[in-house]
Amino acid sequence: MIATIVILFFLLLFMGMPIAVMLLITTTATLAIHTNTSLAVIPQQLFNALDNSILLSIPFFILAGNVMTQGSMARRLIDVVNSFVGSFPGGLAIAGTLACLFFAALSGSSPATVVAIGSVMIPALIEAGYGEKFSIGLLTSAGSLGVVIPPSIPMILYCLVMNTSIAELFMAGIVPGLLIGGSFIAYTVYLARKNGWQRSRSVTWGERLRILKDGIWGVLLPVIVLGGIYAGVFTPTEAAAVSLVYSLLVEICIYREIGIRDVPEVCIQGAVLSGCLLFILASAMTLIWLLTSQRLPHQIADLITAHVSSGWVFLILVSILFLILGTVMDNVSAMLILSPLFAETLGRFGIDYIHYGIIMVLVIEFGFLTPPFGLNLFIAMGLTDKSLVEVSNSIWPFLAILLFCLLLVTFIPQISLFLPGLLLR
Incomplete structure (x- = not known):
């Protein structure tokens, strides 16, 4: 078989x-x-795979991301962040990275983050003299934080196939996401000092408060969504619905950057992407049902444990496998297919499902940035009118930083498990 x-x-x-x-x-x-x-069991399993209320969170988060991408929330968020850090060495680039962190917490989508922040920040950085290669590489790479900073659509998919807590995995992604973002910022400051990149003018506290007042509605959204989940006010699915309703009200009624006539187009775009993701999920869950019913995960666990004696070696080998698969297929799909196959092996090595989930999410982040299926690369190509080779060459320093962070998270489980253990377990 x-x-x-x-x-x-x-x-x-x-x-x-x-x-x-x-x-x-x-x-x-x-x-x-x-x-x-x-x-006849095939259509039955397809139906069973989608018969889960948690799946409603996916189209809601996708729609919310589309609304914020087409509206002005991203631009106002950039202004807020830049008002606080723009005067530091490499301040404008730091503002772009922090804006990606915040927008990732708004949308849960890596491509949406690259589109919303990159379309504004890449031209601004190039015009400010930061260099074309660095500007494209930074925003393309920082945009991938959308899969690490909660809420994250790949995290939701992982929890569905592995039957783990979404709230725990969301919380586990906060510290690794901040670690990666902080590493990008440290690299930016180093280059800024080395190359003498200009700083933005100092902003008075009066101006800062005015900008913050203008963008406060966007800043509050991750507080409401994540705070509501962790406080037990609403479930992740309800949080996704809240984020959609909130973003629509803010963009239509307060910022007025989107009109009622724009809503159908936003819904169509969200429906297409949601349909693709859910079809892949249902198909993967059907294959997983077949493999599980034939006890293939147990056979794979027996094979692995017979030749691999260390859980650390197993995690490294799995990460390498996913990085290789990322050159021939989408890493999210690879995660949906293969992660359940390793569930029994994880149990035998005593590896926490949440820790393993964060490792998988970081490997998926690699997949968004590596050819030939790196979706963020294609988005950056569209934003900058550059070739795939040019965009790919710009992200190698950031891939090295990301690899270093992946190794840290792999060998120091508490980086991802500290917050869930402190607050939820």
């Missing part, structure tokens, strides 16, 4: 088959060849 799945999987993958269709064909063919089970 394993041979059939592997052969079909990679054959269809290299034929260019869409990932969801490829998963369904693999599941159906394997079921027909190796079992006597009726194929």
